[in-house]
Amino acid sequence: MASNLSLRSILEANKLTSPNFLDWFRNLKIVLKQENKSYVLDTPIPPVLVDDASGKDKEAYQHHKDDDDQAACVMLASMTLKLQKQHEHMDVQSMILYLKELFNKERRTERYEISKELF
Template sequence: MAANTNTLSLRSVLEKDKLNGLNFLDWFRNLRIVLKQERKLYVIEQPVPNEPSTNASRADRDAYRKHFDDMVDVGCLMLATMNPELQKQHEDMVAYEMIEHLKEHQGQARQERFDISKALFQCKLAEGSPVGPHVLKMIGYIESLSKLGFPLSQELATDVVLQSLPDSYSQFFLNFNMNEIDKTLPQLL
């Protein structure tokens, strides 16, 4: 009976913090802990073996049946701890396929975040160029990072935009900082 209570208490970690697309690494770490405790970690680490032939040994058929049953249990657990959008995307996959798909998606999101942050931090307004389109482009990058789950605070976002301006704006910086102007990014336009 105690093992059952431990299982339920560990599973509650996953239920409390459902996968939403932005918290994959934390969710995956918790999933691995739960599955390790349940002795089902192998289900997400190995693809489903081929079904044994009808003349296979009883041990082979039992091993396949256990893997299949564990795969169903783990797949249901994974789906139950995802938000509805992710459930719809993964409901026709087995546990191993879900993990592989989520890892691939996580890698793509990581690359997208890297590309956007690189573009944001490399933005520099050329001397004599209009400020409006430059700031709008930077706001777009900042909003994109936020949508990926990496929002910049208002102060940091403002600092990044101000640092992208050429030295000819030094009087504006001085006035901005001396008067403790508190503007949102669109208000900087």
């Protein structure tokens, strides 16, 4: 567990703010990979199981849900308070999608403004 805490400290020291999204995301992937939870970034949570699902299916669903919840907590803990409030009720994939859209728009606007000043 001590190694988990030391890697998580990377995210604590570099909280997500708008200009550092790519660095933050790279660090997040490192931390989740070390904790064997990086698959939640790419794999959606399976649909909610029906009552007659096999024990193995129920266990796999619960394991994925637990890993997603833990990854979401790591993500939220490494964001500014404003971003935490905006994303606290989202799953991991929804958060990443929203953050990518949000910060890509900001980067495009910034590039446009720089180009406009140059020309």
